[in-house]
Amino acid sequence: MSTDEQGRVRSWTLTPSKPAFVPPPGAVDAHCHVFGPAADFPFSAKAKYQPQDATPEMLFALRDRLGFARNVIVQASCHGTDNAATLNGIAKSNALARGVAVADPAISDEELDALHAGGIRGIRFNFLKRLVDDAPKDKFLEVAQRIRRLGWHVVIYFEADILDEMKPFIAALPVPVVIDHMGRPDVTQGPDGADMTAFRALLDSRDDIWVKVTCPDRLDPKGEPYDDFVAAVRPLVEAYPDRVLWGTDWPHPNMETRIPDDGGLVDVIPRIAVTEELQRKLLVDNPMRLYWSD
Ligand SMILES: O=C(O)/C=C(\CC(=O)C(=O)O)C(=O)O
Numbered sequence: 001m002s003t004d005e006q007g008r009v010r011s012w013t014l015t016p017s018k019p020a021f022v023p024p025p026g027a028v029d030a031h032c033h034v035f036g037p038a039a040d041f042p043f044s045a046k047a048k049y050q051p052q053d054a055t056p057e058m059l060f061a062l063r064d065r066l067g068f069a070r071n072v073i074v075q076a077s078c079h080g081t082d083n084a085a086t087l088n089g090i091a092k093s094n095a096l097a098r099g100v101a102v103a104d105p106a107i108s109d110e111e112l113d114a115l116h117a118g119g120i121r122g123i124r125f126n127f128l129k130r131l132v133d134d135a136p137k138d139k140f141l142e143v144a145q146r147i148r149r150l151g152w153h154v155v156i157y158f159e160a161d162i163l164d165e166m167k168p169f170i171a172a173l174p175v176p177v178v179i180d181h182m183g184r185p186d187v188t189q190g191p192d193g194a195d196m197t198a199f200r201a202l203l204d205s206r207d208d209i210w211v212k213v214t215c216p217d218r219l220d221p222k223g224e225p226y227d228d229f230v231a232a233v234r235p236l237v238e239a240y241p242d243r244v245l246w247g248t249d250w251p252h253p254n255m256e257t258r259i260p261d262d263g264g265l266v267d268v269i270p271r272i273a274v275t276e277e278l279q280r281k282l283l284v285d286n287p288m289r290l291y292w293s294d
Contacts, residue, residue: 002052002256008038010052010259012251016065017263021270023067024280028287031180031214031247033076034059034089041088044080048131051078054251056089060096062250066266068283072291074155075102075124076253077131083115090119098291100124100155105139109146116150121291122178123147127158127166137169144173153177153210153290159184160195163202176208178245178290181215187232188221196232203240210243210290211236213282216268217252217260224264230271237272241281244273245290 002010035054036043043050063071073089083101090097100122101115123143127135144154153176158166160183170177183202185195203209213233216226237244246269248262273279 004052006050008050008052009256010251011253011256012054013259013261016062017261019066019263019266021067021267023266023269023283024276025069025284026288027068027283028070028072028245028291029063029066029068029247029250030072030245030287030291031074031212032059032071032250033074033253034085035076035078035251035253036085041079041082041085043078044082046080046133047078049078049254051251051253056092056097059089059250060093062248062262066248066262069096070287070292071097072247072287073097073099075100077102077126078253081107083118083120087115087118087120102126103143105136105143107143112147112150116152120152122153122155124155124157124180127156127162131157141169141172141174144175148175151294155180157181160186160198163195163198167202167205170202170209171205176210176290177206178210178212180212181218181249182211182213182233182236184215184219185232187219187228189232190228191232191235193232196236200236200239203243207243210245210286211240212245212247213237213272214245214247215249216265217249217255217258223258224261226268230268234272234274237278237282241278242286244282245287246273246282 035051037053075086081104098119101120155178157180216229220226220229
């Protein structure tokens, strides 16, 4: 673990390997974050972790090293509902990044318009108790109704143990839904285990639920080469090729004791999306449809 003199942690490697897999032209890293810089964009008073700065410049250097073209920057919980750091990342990207915001459900329509102008295309609802103090479903549904006119979607983050209780909420959402990290299934159960089966049933409940097939580092307890993740996730990519998204999850919040190698994460892609067509859908066509349709 790397902690600086202010107790701020680094959860990413400074020396990612160069992946063997070469992404198709125009590939999108559709789940990543920026932290700070805290001197300009302080963390929320409610932040559950205090990371070192992970700046847009660092993100774009990683993007280039890994062979990607674009980023979708997802507001991380440490910045609360102030999206300034995420908007700064988008603004510095030369139109090569878009974003997902976290908002107070009482946000005004004018503020939503400003987020849209800044490149935001979705709003994130985080249900992880270790990351947020509350997740008011009734208020989330109201704000989801109000983003319809902008053509946005919602991104939701929850763990497999609450999938059942999430179902009525997800069914009621009036816009497309993107699920972070497949709702964190236990991949060691295999592709036909209880968690992946329940998750597929959720995907079958609406045809506008998208899924990020991300985070082998979080989901596979055996670590590299992430064989259990690959075994569980490859059939999902093949069954829902037009609804899958991929991202690095850099700078890997809260992963400071098991920092992943970003190049190694990229080399998982051709094992879960085994044809060029599946890779193009996963990395280019799908994220472009969701984030750059205008
Ligand atoms: O970045 C992720 O996808 C996962 C996170 C952090 C997070 O979501 C946040 O801080 O908002 C996690 O599991 O700690």
